[in-house]
Amino acid sequence: MELSQYLEVFIEESKENLQTCNEQLLELEKNPQDLVIVNEIFRSAHTLKGMSATMGFEDLANLTHKMENVLDAIRNEKIKVSPEILDVVFKSVDDLEAMVLSIAEGGDGKRDVTEVVAMLLAIEKGENVSMAIAGTEVAAATESPGVQTFSMQYEAYEQTVIQQSYEQGFRCFEISVSLREDCLLKAARVYMVFEVLGKLGEVIKSLPSVDQLEEEQFDQSFVITVVSKEDAVHLENAIRKVSEVEEVAVMEITARHLLNQNQNDDSIPETIVEKGEGKGQGEVQTSNPAGNVSKQSNPSSKTIRVNIERLDVLMNLFEELVIDRGRLEQISKELNNPELNETVERMTRISGDLQNIILNMRMVPVETVFNRFPRMVRQLARDLNKKIELDIIGAETELDRTVIDEIGDPLVHLIRNALDHGIEMPETRVKNGKSEQGTVKLKAYHSGNHVFIELEDDGAGINKERVLEKAIQKGIVTEETAHTLSDRQIYELILASGFSTADQISDISGRGVGLDVVKATIESLGGSITIDSTAGHGSLFSIQLPLTLSIISVMLVEIEEEKYAIPLSSIIETAIVKKEEIMKAHNQSVIDFRGKVVPLLFLEDVFDVPKNSKEEELYSVVIVRKGEKMAGLVVDSFIGQQEVVLKSLGNYLNDVFAISGATILGDGQVALIVDCNALIK
Template identity: 55%
Template structure:
């Protein structure tokens, strides 16, 4: 069998399981007594181990197996979690992530994890620095139980007995593979996958490790709690290829007691009625008939993975159709045939709905970026000896996939900066009358055609005086201009290139290469980042991002014979002003707008438009644009109207053109440049 065909699926599912392991370990660290979380972690580790073994990544499988051994003791209440165990498990997760990344890069997924494996093995033995005597005692009890010949230890018997008393269905299953079966481990994994999707596996014989290493002949047995009938369970397992026979024996308390205390011979005896599991003798009443609660079967997964290149191709095809639609609308208005007009209007409605669907296909929750931050904050807090709570809100807010792919690194910089520079040490917080634990809020929310992401902490705030002194010494601000700056303007100087107020350079921050990179990256995405701070109270970074980068609503305008597009998301309003109302301030044209004086920008001068001159106009049509809380007015020749436009890049030969962010093709085939309002205000 060619395993390369399954490699992409393995990588995707491994990343999902690793993220689930990270998330649930973080949850468990907050609630170490919650065994249900341990069960979730164990299932993810178990599935990852089976997948890795099937694909032939032995180092991945062996490390996951050692982690699984520790988790098995914890979920069976034979081991109590402590900081050493958590740290070791997190180290194991980091190693697993590195190995999966190596597979992604075309490697073999091999790594020297001997140190971590030894630590995990010592935890299982109870031979490590924080261990209690309980694990060793419990382990010996288990061993004694198995040496006495019983198929189940005391804990496993207790779990199954309680399940039966609660009305759940418990089965003893024997599966025999065909003699011609080549990948026995893969078949056993597929059986376990069926069982875990319909309930929970309590015990297997041979052990899971032996099954994965194919250390068995053709048969294996399993004790399981299931949510489906024996007939359905038999059918599901029989649907797997290379399965010769399946015997399903429903257990009651009496037969369970026999199996718990006896060995394989008694199992065979109890098994006798199970042979006709598919006949009337094996019939089990439904949950309704028994008047007992049934386990709710898992809902089928209704999502599929789609390559982003296919979505890009779909977007490009739709973009071409949108251009043709605008062209058809223009032709229909000229021809003035009612049947043509009706058809074009219907096409416009359908394509508008299609546009919404296409855009939504590209939308991804920011949770895909946010979910790696709790672990990062935990590790940073430990390395800095600080206590920090990360509170995430709005993780279901959606952004275009292109933006999602680019926004991760800037947010890492902002969060690391907040933890290192913002949050004080425990001693400093107590001295300032604050709680020992600092709080970092990570928020995402929609506003108009933008998504805002905020990083806010309750730390010491920005020392504006120190920032200003550093800015003057770096030449960022002239000494004579320093007195004219507001507090917010001073605080935003931290985004200047090479700027840092750190007294000590660390691995976390303080090299002066963080926040200027953040602003550059976010600006390249058509967004903006600002900071507000109150000294002694905390700091808030606010990132504004466009909802999508592919199709936007825009105002089409003219400058003489040339057409331009200005994104509606940046427009405050349109107006007509008299030439006499223009003010000159230090040689720059300004106008009064909403109790403020804002600059007046001439697009014709900026773009050197030869076909339009506003010098002799008595009235000017203007568009008021904004970038954050800064406004400006743009003088234009004529309004054409609003339109949905498709963003096209200018290509590699036309880069860094001031005031232009791209181009679009209009319905009449003309190319219109897209004005970049952020660059105009800058």
């Protein structure tokens, strides 16, 4: 069997099973007497062991087997769950994850696991884990379930095939196979058995039928009749190598067996056995389900796995279609042909629906990022000697895969910061009238075209005075400016480059690097981060992210003869401002916008656009926002709203100020996309 084609599926399913182990181990830590949880962990470990053995990753299979033995002893109440035992099992899962990661990166999945194996063996033997060195495994004696033997009835043409097979030097065997009772993917195991036998001979019948086997409509046992030149021992040994096969019994079918069958079945004439005459003479019915099972191992499944690279290609092609759609819309307006207008409108609607489908295909639940955090919080809480509970809400919220890939590290940094700086020590919390266990809430939800991720803790909150003191000390703000800042602006100073209130560099949170890295990453994704805090009660970090990065809605504007695109996600509104309404404050042009002083930025100056000497009386202004900060972008005119494809400027132009990319418009012109976050300081 060619296994390389199944490698990607193996890696994905292994990650899922290991994630289940992590999640259920955390639950087991809270409910150590709940054997249902132990069974869940055992099933995931057992499935991983079987898949690893099938794929030939013996080190992975062996370590999983050692861990499985400990879990089996726990569920059979031979071992009691303790924090020390869970630490060892968690370490085993860590090693297994590292081995799977090695395989995913093209490695062999090998890893030195001597220490953890010694600890697992010590647990299994009831020894002191801390004193464990290397040992030998004591396998638990288990009673093998008996194999149910079927006596299959053969039709006339099947008897003919069996007889002719003997005449041509083949032999025929009835093979009874019993799977383990806890086997999860029975159809997959059947497929593997058929695959093995297909290389050694020809399958002519099965009981239950192939369709029933595919749909897992059987208990644990099934029977296969196979024609082969191999002997019974070779066939049995080959089948036993398939994971989760419990027992195998091979019985050779002879002419006497068929004759005995016919004597009990008046419907089949004896002459058919002797002469080989009849309906199916010379034909072999190939009941091999290998092809069928591989297409759909679970008939009720409605999903398929698609490589993300294929979706990237599909998205790129659609982006080109969006550009051409804009071009057609432009031509349609210029020609003003009713039939062309109608066709273009229809194409616009259809391509819009197609766009939604493609974007939805790329959406991934944030759960894929969130699911690593419970285990991380557990370990960090132990390292810090704190009691902390992580509460995850809205893990099913979906984000574009490109955003998902980037948001993980910033969240890790924020969670570490909350655990290290936010949540107090248990004795301090009790002294302040709180429960000794702190809570960190991680919440995700949709709002409009954005996804919000909030991280809230019930810790000590942010000390404003200390933040201001450090910010002034490091030259981030002046003393004069410090007095004008709002509470939120003070809190957001912790996001400034080089800022830290820690007296010593900690390996837990900052590791010597400030939260400015978090801010930079989020803003590079077109998002923003805000901070709220209440002294003594905790802090709230709120991250706003776009649903997708490749196709965005913009306001097209014109500056002289150049076109620019401003993302709608940053725009509050547009306005026409008279010249006399513009004021000066600290050498900066400002306007009064709904009672707030908003600075004006003339984009022709920002982007050094050649301008004429004409003096304007009215100015077109786009009011944009970044958090609580606002600015007015002065342009020559508004063109209108449009969906555009965001294209990178490439490696040579990756540091152009306040430009995040470019797009091709319907008339073939290139418009630069303005990065409003870079303009607002």
